[in-house]
Amino acid sequence: MSALIDIRDISVGFVGRDGRTREVLRNIDLAVAPGECVGLVGESGSGKSTLALAAMGYLKRGLRLLNGSAVFSGTDMFAQSRRELERIRGGQLALIPQNSGQSLTPTLRIGAQLGEALRLHSALPADQHAAKVVELLGHVRLPDPEAIVARFPHELSGGQQQRVAIAMALAGEPEALLLDEPTTGLDVTTQAHILELLRDIAADRGMAMVYVSHDLGAIARVCTRVVVMYAGEVVLEGSTRHVLKFPTHPYAQGLLASIPKLDDSALPIALDGRPPAPGDAGAGCAFADRCALVQDRCRSTRPQLEASESGGTVRCFFTKEAGRQQGQIIGAAPARFSGGDTMLDLDGLAISYARPRLLDQLLGRGTDVPPTVDDISISIGKGETLGLVGESGSGKSTILKTIAGLLPPAAGAVTAGDQSLPHMVEHRDPGQLRQIQLIFQNPDDSLNPRHTVADILEQPLKLYFGLTGGKLRARSAEILERVRLGAHYLDRLPSQLSGGEKQRVAIARAFAAGPEIVLCDEVTSALDVSVQAAVLDLLNDLKRSQGTTYIFVSHDLAVVRALSDRVAVLYQGRLCEIGQTDQVFEGESHPYTKVLLGAVLEPDPDAAPTLAADDIVERAPPASGCPFQRRCPRRLGEICDTDTPPWQSPEAGHFIRCHISLEDLNVD
Amino acid sequence: MTEVAATPAENTRLQRTLGILRDVMVRPSGAIGLTLVTFHVILAVISPWIVPYDYKAMNSLLMLNGPSGAHWLGTDHLGRDVLTRVLLGGREALLVTGVATPIAVIWGGLLGIFFGLVGGRLDEVLMRVVDAFLSLPWILKMLVLIVTFGTGIEVLIPTLAFFYGIPVIRIARAATHDVVARDFVSAARARGHGRITVIRRELLPNVLDTLMVEGAMRWSWMLLAFSSLSFLGFGVSPPTPDWGLMIADARGFMSFAPWGVLGPVIALSSLIIGINLTADALAKALGIDRAQKAPV
Ligand SMILES: Nc1ncnc2c1ncn2[C@@H]1O[C@H](COP(=O)(O)OP(=O)(O)OP(=O)(O)O)[C@@H](O)[C@H]1O
Ligand code: SF4
Ligand code: SF4
Ligand SMILES: [Mg+2]
Numbered sequence: 001m002s003a004l005i006d007i008r009d010i011s012v013g014f015v016g017r018d019g020r021t022r023e024v025l026r027n028i029d030l031a032v033a034p035g036e037c038v039g040l041v042g043e044s045g046s047g048k049s050t051l052a053l054a055a056m057g058y059l060k061r062g063l064r065l066l067n068g069s070a071v072f073s074g075t076d077m078f079a080q081s082r083r084e085l086e087r088i089r090g091g092q093l094a095l096i097p098q099n100s101g102q103s104l105t106p107t108l109r110i111g112a113q114l115g116e117a118l119r120l121h122s123a124l125p126a127d128q129h130a131a132k133v134v135e136l137l138g139h140v141r142l143p144d145p146e147a148i149v150a151r152f153p154h155e156l157s158g159g160q161q162q163r164v165a166i167a168m169a170l171a172g173e174p175e176a177l178l179l180d181e182p183t184t185g186l187d188v189t190t191q192a193h194i195l196e197l198l199r200d201i202a203a204d205r206g207m208a209m210v211y212v213s214h215d216l217g218a219i220a221r222v223c224t225r226v227v228v229m230y231a232g233e234v235v236l237e238g239s240t241r242h243v244l245k246f247p248t249h250p251y252a253q254g255l256l257a258s259i260p261k262l263d264d265s266a267l268p269i270a271l272d273g274r275p276p277a278p279g280d281a282g283a284g285c286a287f288a289d290r291c292a293l294v295q296d297r298c299r300s301t302r303p304q305l306e307a308s309e310s311g312g313t314v315r316c317f318f319t320k321e322a323g324r325q326q327g328q329i330i331g332a333a334p335a336r337f338s339g340g341d342t343m344l345d346l347d348g349l350a351i352s353y354a355r356p357r358l359l360d361q362l363l364g365r366g367t368d369v370p371p372t373v374d375d376i377s378i379s380i381g382k383g384e385t386l387g388l389v390g391e392s393g394s395g396k397s398t399i400l401k402t403i404a405g406l407l408p409p410a411a412g413a414v415t416a417g418d419q420s421l422p423h424m425v426e427h428r429d430p431g432q433l434r435q436i437q438l439i440f441q442n443p444d445d446s447l448n449p450r451h452t453v454a455d456i457l458e459q460p461l462k463l464y465f466g467l468t469g470g471k472l473r474a475r476s477a478e479i480l481e482r483v484r485l486g487a488h489y490l491d492r493l494p495s496q497l498s499g500g501e502k503q504r505v506a507i508a509r510a511f512a513a514g515p516e517i518v519l520c521d522e523v524t525s526a527l528d529v530s531v532q533a534a535v536l537d538l539l540n541d542l543k544r545s546q547g548t549t550y551i552f553v554s555h556d557l558a559v560v561r562a563l564s565d566r567v568a569v570l571y572q573g574r575l576c577e578i579g580q581t582d583q584v585f586e587g588e589s590h591p592y593t594k595v596l597l598g599a600v601l602e603p604d605p606d607a608a609p610t611l612a613a614d615d616i617v618e619r620a621p622p623a624s625g626c627p628f629q630r631r632c633p634r635r636l637g638e639i640c641d642t643d644t645p646p647w648q649s650p651e652a653g654h655f656i657r658c659h660i661s662l663e664d665l666n667v668d
Numbered sequence: 669m670t671e672v673a674a675t676p677a678e679n680t681r682l683q684r685t686l687g688i689l690r691d692v693m694v695r696p697s698g699a700i701g702l703t704l705v706t707f708h709v710i711l712a713v714i715s716p717w718i719v720p721y722d723y724k725a726m727n728s729l730l731m732l733n734g735p736s737g738a739h740w741l742g743t744d745h746l747g748r749d750v751l752t753r754v755l756l757g758g759r760e761a762l763l764v765t766g767v768a769t770p771i772a773v774i775w776g777g778l779l780g781i782f783f784g785l786v787g788g789r790l791d792e793v794l795m796r797v798v799d800a801f802l803s804l805p806w807i808l809k810m811l812v813l814i815v816t817f818g819t820g821i822e823v824l825i826p827t828l829a830f831f832y833g834i835p836v837i838r839i840a841r842a843a844t845h846d847v848v849a850r851d852f853v854s855a856a857r858a859r860g861h862g863r864i865t866v867i868r869r870e871l872l873p874n875v876l877d878t879l880m881v882e883g884a885m886r887w888s889w890m891l892l893a894f895s896s897l898s899f900l901g902f903g904v905s906p907p908t909p910d911w912g913l914m915i916a917d918a919r920g921f922m923s924f925a926p927w928g929v930l931g932p933v934i935a936l937s938s939l940i941i942g943i944n945l946t947a948d949a950l951a952k953a954l955g956i957d958r959a960q961k962a963p964v
Contacts, residue, residue, distance in 0.1 A: 401854070404858045405858065406854055406857060406858055425857055425858055425860060428860065430860060433858075433859065433860035434860075436858075437858075437859075438854075438855065438858050440851040440854070440855065441851075442851065445850050445851040445852065446850075446851035446852050446854075446855050447852055448852040448869075448870050448873070448874070449874065450873035450874055450877075451869075451873075459856070459859065459861070459869075460859055463859060463860065463861060495955075506855075509855075513859070
């Protein structure tokens with residue numbers, strides 16, 4: 001079969017400040033046949049996105065083609081006119097970027113946006129567009145497509161927006177799809193559904209896909225072949241099974257070991273060190289500095305990509321040794337909390353975004369809209385990590401914002417140490433402010449694009465410690481080292497960093513304050529696994545050495561398991577279950593916890609998720625009964641709609657809120 | 669501890685400015701636009717010393733002569749050299765708009781940022797007022813003021829600055845709303861930085877980019893407005909040469925002496941096009957232009 005996407009010997013680079021050309025991609029070949037789905041994996045900065053974008057003849061500003069070609073369906077993409085490229089992109093070759101759901105135009109109805117895509121890229125006569133729009137929306141399994149057409153993007157959930165983005169990409173009947181982290185940032189349940197959808201679409205249409213992701217679980221689910229990239233080159237390539245189960249390259253092994261496992265509470269193993277900066281790989285193997293099997297030969301000679309026994313290719317001198325090493329790496333046990341004084345106490349917290357209507361205000365009534373978050377009482381010990389899980393919109397970030405003093409609670413109190421905290425940040429004293437630091441989910445949003453890394457890190461150092469001049473800069477560099485970035489990053493702007501690098505800067509900024517309580521809002525969801533492992537390791541270290549208390553919000557259950565002492569499961573702003581980590585993951589579970597656990601994707605080509613009903617958007621919490629009533633696969637009946645379920649406790653410290661009796665909970 | 673050479677902040681700021689300038693210049697629109705604008709500004713400064721004739725010198729023998737070796741662009745109905753008057757005719761316009769534009773951007777920008785920060789009811793009410801005001805035709809508003817107060821520079825500058833500042837309020841407010849909603853502002857607030865620090869460090873640099881582009885656009889519209897006022901007889905008073913005025917004067921003779929109109933029209937439009945092209949390239953260089961971002 002001839003390749004649809006045929007990238008040959010491509011090298012891409014940029015001219016650094018010193019005038020040297022630095023390569024971001026080094027002599028890469030990639031061929032994708034129709035119907036084939038190839039996964040590109042590697043750490044952030046390895047050039048995955050650059051390679052995928054190069055397949056459509058696009059290079060980010062500042063980058064240039066140094067060598068090679070990218071042919072799509074017989075067309076050399078780097079030799080085309082702008083107009084021709086525009087015709088092909090979005091038509092035969094479509095891109096679904098990360099957060100593409102969020103890049104929908106907020107002011108245009110879904111129907112209009114899809115119509116526009118059809119107008120640009122479809123040969124259909126205009127009078128059939130309306131019907132086609134509905135068909136496309138049905139195709140991506142959006143419930144009630146006729147109604148969705150008239151909606152605005154903000155009226156859809158994140159997963160639904162992503163479906164619209166996929167529908168949009170399908171509008172031009174593409175022969176190939178390029179997907180750059182298409183499910184990163186989505187809920188586990190939503191992600192699982194989207195991946196099934198992509199699998200089916202690819203199978204139905206015989207489409208070729210290039211799937212860029214740092215999530216090996218997702219790759220395992222959709223890809224037939226995997227290409228592992230490191231420092232701009234391919235180090236291992238082969239069938240998904242071989243790469244994920246019997247990796248013969250030390251880097252791929254390290255990558256796999258750095259993935260937290262759902263059924264194991266050990267911390268994943270961070271790959272030490274960091275990849276060489278573009279152009280700094282030297283003469284030998286680019287991975288040499290981090291490789292456990294390194295020999296003198298590796299440092300002097302660059303290994304070539306050679307055929308491996310399993311039918312793929314591998315770039316390593318010691319493949320056999322690597323094969324033997326596989327499976328011998330075992331993760332460290334995380335620092336566990338062993339009881340202590342209460343550090344943070346949430347008492348009956350309720351938070352509402354709804355403003356009372358004028359009439360209600362005049363009559364002295366509150367709103368009748370149920371609060372977004374209600375009845376949250378949790379107390380967290382000094383040095384304890386509380387994992388907070390739940391889908392997007394469940395109020396995890398809202399709770400963190402209230403603790404940080406950015407959002408006033410409608411009821412309840414927050415106590416840190418022995419001090420009751422004023423509701424708003426403006427009323428807190430410097431000590432209280434320094435004590436609690438917040439790390440946000442999306443570094444693109446949490447780092448000011450106009451500040452250099454030095455500016456960013458210096459803010460807390462100046463504010464809380466009054467550092468100035470050379471001390472300030474030296475301390476910033478030191479903090480940067482702790483998150484595995486070198487001092488040479490100090491003068492960069494966020495736009496000059498990769499996604500992972502940005503988040504590390506955001507984390508560094510929070511730790512610069514020397515906080516006692518760190519609120520982590522999906523802090524690793526934008527990171528790749530090896531960095532995630534390193535960040536988890538770092539968070540764990542600080543917990544051990546400084547007794548830092550965390551609230552760790554994540555939709556990745558395996559990550560939560562690796563780091564948390566206790567886990568609270570949140571649905572629609574209400575607690576469903578709370579308990580010691582092992583109790584929640586292994587003991588009796590709330591039906592919602594079960595749904596979450598079932599949707600987790602393991603980096604194993606043989607594992608398939610158990611999916612509950614397709615995702616339903618919840619608009620507001622129900623006024624009475626169980627918050628999970630509309631989606632619960634085990635609904636008992638009327639009682640779930642009318643009566644608030646009782647807390648039941650199967651074991652000391654483990655609480656489940658459901659009408660189903662404890663004996664029946666684990667019986668399916 | 670790692671040894672790090674301290675880089676003065678000015679250094680990075682200068683680098684950024686130079687980087688943006690380079691980004692503007694590598695685009696064809698930026699290169700052409702900036703060249704046109706620079707050319708006009710330089711001409712406006714040095715023209716009094718390089719013009720071939722006295723702009724007031726009338727000569728009844730040379731009325732409405734076509735282009736010749738002595739008068740490259742011909743002469744007008746009073747026998748004055750058109751080239752001289754075209755070279756000088758942008759000075760007044762550039763001076764007035766060059767002063768009025770920054771004033772407009774500054775006061776409109778400040779007010780817009782203020783509205784954007786205050787938010788809530790007050791913001792909504794004030795924006796309604798701005799909208800109502802914007803819905804009136806500008807020429808009418810301006811004429812009322814000028815007829816009341818006169819047409820000197822001391823009236824024109826504040827008038828133009830006032831009217832052209834109002835739409836800036838809208839832009840600045842929208843940009844402020846965008847930035848305020850982002851997490852880096854929340855992060856700064858959560859750290860406990862004062863309101864002023866948050867505005868100065870986090871908000872302003874981001875809003876200023878938008879305002880810079882907006883300012884350039886305002887400038888070109890203001891030039892057009894100024895020339896229109898002159899054309900209508902409310903701007904520069906004769907015999908001072910001005911493109912708008914020249915077009916008005918030469919209009920009557922256009923059928924048999926088109927050179928009188930052609931010179932000022934080309935001069936004015938090349939300047940306006942130049943400014944627009946520059947603004948366009950600047951927007952792209954600053955990443956404000958949304959279409960530039962995704963390769964889809
Ligand atoms: N415009 C640019 N100018 C200079 N260097 C760049 C530019 N864009 C990216 N880089 C560098 O190129 C390398 C590859 O970046 P790329 O975005 O392809 O990585 P990635 O594997 O997709 O990472 P992530 O998983 O974080 O998205 C990184 O070292 C990055 O810092
Ligand atoms: S070539 Fe050497 S350094 Fe490189 S991956 Fe193989 S063993 Fe490690
Ligand atoms: S109370 Fe009813 S709806 Fe809620 S989780 Fe239990 S069974 Fe399901
Ligand atoms: Mg990427």
